[in-house]
Amino acid sequence: xxxxxxxxxxxxxxxxxxxxxxxxxxxxxxxxxxxxxxxxxxxxxxxxxxxxxxxxxxxxxxxxxxxxxxxxxxxxxxxxxxxxxxxxxxxxxxxxxxxxxxxxxxxxxxxxxxxxxxxxxxxxxxxxxxxxxxxxxxxxxxxxxxxxxxxxxxxxxxxxxxxxxxxxxxxxxxxxxxxxxxxxxxxxxxxxxxxxxxxxxxxxxxxxxxxxxxxxxxxxxxxxxxxxxxxxxxxxxxxxxxxxxxxxxxxxxxxxxxxxxxxxxxxxxxxxxxxxxxxxxxxxxxxxxxxxxxxxxxxxxxxxxxxxxxxxxxxxxxxxxxxxxxxxxxxxxxxxxxxxxxxxxxxxxxxxxxxxxxxxxxxxxxxxxxxxxxxxxxxxxxxxxx
Amino acid sequence: xxxxxxxxxxxxxxxxxxxxxxxxxxxxxxxxxxxxxxxxxxxxxxxxxxxxxxxxxxxxxxxxxxxxxxxxxxxxxxxxxxxxxxxxxxxxxxxxxxxxxxxxxxxxxxxxxxxxxxxxxxxxxxxxxxxxxxxxxxxxxxxxxxxxxxxxxxxxxxxxxxxxxxxxxxxxxxxxxxxxxxxxxxxxxxxxxxxxxxxxxxxxxxxxxxxxxxxxxxxxxxxxxxxxxxxxxxxxxxxxxxxxxxxxxxxxxxxxxxxxxxxxxxxxxxxxxxxxxxxxxxxxxxxxxxxxxxxxxxxxxxxxxxxxxxxxxxxxxxxxxxxxxxxxxxxxxxxxxxxxxxxxxxxxxxxxxxxxxxxxxxxxxxxxxxxxxxxxxxxxxxxxxxxxxxxxxxxxxxxxxxxxxxxxxxxxxxxxxxxxxxxxxxxxxxxx
Numbered sequence: 001x002x003x004x005x006x007x008x009x010x011x012x013x014x015x016x017x018x019x020x021x022x023x024x025x026x027x028x029x030x031x032x033x034x035x036x037x038x039x040x041x042x043x044x045x046x047x048x049x050x051x052x053x054x055x056x057x058x059x060x061x062x063x064x065x066x067x068x069x070x071x072x073x074x075x076x077x078x079x080x081x082x083x084x085x086x087x088x089x090x091x092x093x094x095x096x097x098x099x100x101x102x103x104x105x106x107x108x109x110x111x112x113x114x115x116x117x118x119x120x121x122x123x124x125x126x127x128x129x130x131x132x133x134x135x136x137x138x139x140x141x142x143x144x145x146x147x148x149x150x151x152x153x154x155x156x157x158x159x160x161x162x163x164x165x166x167x168x169x170x171x172x173x174x175x176x177x178x179x180x181x182x183x184x185x186x187x188x189x190x191x192x193x194x195x196x197x198x199x200x201x202x203x204x205x206x207x208x209x210x211x212x213x214x215x216x217x218x219x220x221x222x223x224x225x226x227x228x229x230x231x232x233x234x235x236x237x238x239x240x241x242x243x244x245x246x247x248x249x250x251x252x253x254x255x256x257x258x259x260x261x262x263x264x265x266x267x268x269x270x271x272x273x274x275x276x277x278x279x280x281x282x283x284x285x286x287x288x289x290x291x292x293x294x295x296x297x298x299x300x301x302x303x304x305x306x307x308x309x310x311x312x313x314x315x316x317x318x319x320x321x322x323x324x325x326x327x328x329x330x331x332x333x334x335x336x337x338x339x340x341x342x343x344x345x346x347x348x349x350x351x352x353x354x355x356x357x358x359x360x361x362x363x364x365x366x367x368x369x370x371x372x373x374x375x376x377x378x379x380x381x382x383x384x385x386x
Numbered sequence: 387x388x389x390x391x392x393x394x395x396x397x398x399x400x401x402x403x404x405x406x407x408x409x410x411x412x413x414x415x416x417x418x419x420x421x422x423x424x425x426x427x428x429x430x431x432x433x434x435x436x437x438x439x440x441x442x443x444x445x446x447x448x449x450x451x452x453x454x455x456x457x458x459x460x461x462x463x464x465x466x467x468x469x470x471x472x473x474x475x476x477x478x479x480x481x482x483x484x485x486x487x488x489x490x491x492x493x494x495x496x497x498x499x500x501x502x503x504x505x506x507x508x509x510x511x512x513x514x515x516x517x518x519x520x521x522x523x524x525x526x527x528x529x530x531x532x533x534x535x536x537x538x539x540x541x542x543x544x545x546x547x548x549x550x551x552x553x554x555x556x557x558x559x560x561x562x563x564x565x566x567x568x569x570x571x572x573x574x575x576x577x578x579x580x581x582x583x584x585x586x587x588x589x590x591x592x593x594x595x596x597x598x599x600x601x602x603x604x605x606x607x608x609x610x611x612x613x614x615x616x617x618x619x620x621x622x623x624x625x626x627x628x629x630x631x632x633x634x635x636x637x638x639x640x641x642x643x644x645x646x647x648x649x650x651x652x653x654x655x656x657x658x659x660x661x662x663x664x665x666x667x668x669x670x671x672x673x674x675x676x677x678x679x680x681x682x683x684x685x686x687x688x689x690x691x692x693x694x695x696x697x698x699x700x701x702x703x704x705x706x707x708x709x710x711x712x713x714x715x716x717x718x719x720x721x722x723x724x725x726x727x728x729x730x731x732x733x734x735x736x737x738x739x740x741x742x743x744x745x746x747x748x749x750x751x752x753x754x755x756x757x758x759x760x761x762x763x764x765x766x767x768x769x770x771x772x773x774x775x776x777x778x779x780x781x782x783x784x785x786x787x788x789x790x791x792x793x794x795x796x797x798x799x800x801x802x803x804x805x806x807x808x809x810x811x812x813x814x815x816x817x818x
Contacts, residue, residue: 071763072761072763072764073760073763074751074753074759074762074763074781076476076753076754076759077756077759077760081760101540103514103538104514105514105515105756106513106514106515106756106757106760107756107760109514109538109540109757110727110728110756110757110760110761111760111761112540112727112728113540113727113728113729113730113731113761114728114761114764116727116728116729117728117729117732117764117768118764125540125541126538126540126541126727127540128537128538128540130535130551131517131533131535132533132535132555132559134558134559136554136558137551137554137555137558137559138535138551140550140551140554141537141547141548141550141551141554144547145547148545148547301518304508304517304521304533304535305521306533308524308525308528308531311521311525331474333476334476334756335476336476336477336478336514336515336518336756337514337518339473339474339476339477340473340474340477340478340481340515340518340519340521340522341518341521342472342474343471343472343473343522344521344522344525346472347525360474360476
């Protein structure tokens, strides 16, 4: 199978706002249940161990006409909640049995309550995470929260989630994490072979497919990608930061590369890479998930940095390890966490003489010319002056 | 040319006392260099004033500074300064006003420079933005920062896990940091004494807020409410001053009820109570008086508001409990209005609509406050559906003058009051 074949399938999944693949998965066995989740992170292992399908909902993108959703939000609120409501009201998510709203910002937090009011009878959980990373403080709290999630899913599915099932699910997701890292690693090494739009679509597919199927897809892609004959361009290497929640349109990602940049790392759909290393499969699985969150999770604006010196550390490490030449701060309009974080990260970039630019987008941004010009100028300036 | 009015400014004893308390606090804050007292910056919703007092520290509240600057027409320039320095036009204007204030010398309302904080206490009940705000302040001040994470009531209840987490953070993170920075050993009995004072003042605060159930309402529970709640929210809860203040307020309101008076406005007693409203959302501060006037000119009095509950839902039964000092602080933080989920907020507003016999709900949606604003349109629909009373929506901002349009707000309010009238006449026709 060629990379083109794989990506064609991913693109079809990406464009399918009726989530047909997930519907089919559910229809194959009447006892199956689907639990949707919003960005940025939920422990999908627990959902998987319950025999359920975790389904990532990243809003409606640019392919969804938002009609009802806009009636729920003022003009100064980002786009993802309104298109998510549109997905709900238009019955595109009618097969979904439950929804998790992670702790990202006040908008997504409040959306969890809106969901409760709008879709009574559905399992809805605001999935809180600790911002305190000490084992006996934030860790204890988080382990208990994970257990509450476990109990909630057990109640919904009518079956116990055993430790053994959890360990098995952790192992499957460990494999997924490894394969995802491999894809990112390959793109970083040879970005001309692995376009960012491909990586993006591959990861999007991982949000709607069973993890085992995604693992196979990643393996197939990696096997095909190394054989790709592609011309290396004189592009500059950039990191994208600030896009962890509302996703940009695919055209925006393509536009950045067309303007002369290779995206060598990003924070799109970070649920796949939120935990940097393997989660232990020995011992207490809930504690292992908790400890991995505390000590192995990446840095993002939805998290608190305990120490001032940690601010920007992860971004600078991304720059260093990917030999990036610049950072593009690309945040959705009205995204509080990303936009509040940006001045601090920009300061860190300045201190370390890492060039950067900033712009905003919405998931339905249609006009790419200004972004292409800005990114192109940025790339030119790096090539000429850095 | 219209004749200039000379509005009568009524100052009740409580107002004079409060003014003195606030001025005294700013003098104390700006005098720490001389006094040697340590300063802790913290937030208003879920503030831990009683605990701070145990360490002899002075608290500085950045939101209050932003409000003060907003009311003094200073915040607009400060916000633009912050935006020029790279802060987005999309984010909270309290944050930008605070950051812009630093750039202009950090001058307090008394004209003296604010001291840099010795410590940041990041207790961010009900607002995610607060977390990033204090990261930004830490970035600037490089001072010790301690966080008290308050889990959100996603399922509309406070669980044991949440409460234990908050108490544990108090014991293992917050108190040790206070001891370290202040050099004062924590004394739980001292905390109990302050909590006793809080509970006393809270009883009278609730009595004052509930006095709005009278017709006419002797208070305005939104614009005027900001006055009555002030000491409880900020640097005074737990003090004997706060106890005395609420004794005074209660006495004054009892007198107003006896005299059948409506609330005090900046232009004297409000004469006729034509509309009784429940208001959701914070007020606009840059045009506060102008904004208020749009209501009292029409005879509209706010009988209950959600904004006055960001510092605690005392009217729903919560009192600080000296018998469980740390547990009660946890309950307090977890229970603040903005930490309640949407269904809880709707239920509370519905309750207010019924208990205070309101004619309608008005939502003042704040551009830069997603904690309040996201979901308000659904809340509006729910309240209309549940109560059959009309609801309306206006949009302003906290301290960014660019987002207060007097004409737009006036038009909306006038249309709204017409709607209330129509609803009333419809109702009376139906019963005729």
